[in-house]
Amino acid sequence: MQTPYDPPHEPLEILHEDADVVAVNKPAGLLSVPGRGAHMADCLLSRLQGPFPQALLVHRLDRDTSGVIVFALTPHAQRHLSAQFEARRARKSYLARVTGRLEPKTGSVDLPLVVDWERRPRQKVCHQSGKPALTDWRVLRHEGDETRVRLMPRTGRSHQLRVHMLAIGHVILGDPLYATGAAAGYPRLMLHSQELRLNHPESGRGMRFRAPAPF
Numbered sequence: 001m002q003t004p005y006d007p008p009h010e011p012l013e014i015l016h017e018d019a020d021v022v023a024v025n026k027p028a029g030l031l032s033v034p035g036r037g038a039h040m041a042d043c044l045l046s047r048l049q050g051p052f053p054q055a056l057l058v059h060r061l062d063r064d065t066s067g068v069i070v071f072a073l074t075p076h077a078q079r080h081l082s083a084q085f086e087a088r089r090a091r092k093s094y095l096a097r098v099t100g101r102l103e104p105k106t107g108s109v110d111l112p113l114v115v116d117w118e119r120r121p122r123q124k125v126c127h128q129s130g131k132p133a134l135t136d137w138r139v140l141r142h143e144g145d146e147t148r149v150r151l152m153p154r155t156g157r158s159h160q161l162r163v164h165m166l167a168i169g170h171v172i173l174g175d176p177l178y179a180t181g182a183a184a185g186y187p188r189l190m191l192h193s194q195e196l197r198l199n200h201p202e203s204g205r206g207m208r209f210r211a212p213a214p215f
Helices: 044-048 075-086 160-167
Strands: 013-017 021-026 066-072 091-099 106-110 113-115 123-125 134-143 146-153 191-199 206-210
Touching: 013 206, 021 044, 044 066, 066 075, 066 206, 075 191, 091 160, 106 160, 123 160, 134 160, 146 160
Parallel strands: 066 191
Antiparallel strands: 013 021, 021 066, 091 146, 091 191, 106 134, 113 123, 134 146, 191 206
């Protein structure tokens, strides 16, 4: 069950800034963009537009996911960065803690996803109407009856990592929408955007932004 919106109030952690791009370490529990209603107006974008009034959205992270997210500071940069995400040239790496002993050491989940209209905002696997979704994984280590894993999405569907892990029997710990029983009894969703690689919209040079996982 999605919890009431009570965003954290910690200061913004800026990972990088220049004339075209700003990268931020988003805290868990804060929306990337405003939700529906005045009580959900507080979000990372609105907070960032204090020091950076020109900040423009490029991509999003789920409310309960923490970690690296980038914003554009010019319309040209927004178009250029958005095109990299759409063409799957931006490379994303997440850290997650999941239930059970995930094996083998590496693998992929290739399952199409679609919104679960009766239980929105949940998503679900659907081979008839779902959109293609692909996630690669690499096990980092097993910790008792949990696994610490690196997740590398090759597509950018809503809740992709969360639903893919659920679908293979290894739900992400602390997930307020998909975890049940003991797996739900964690203080937060154990999913963190650890690294993002893309090309600078002006110079074209490769850039890498990283934020260590807080769990």
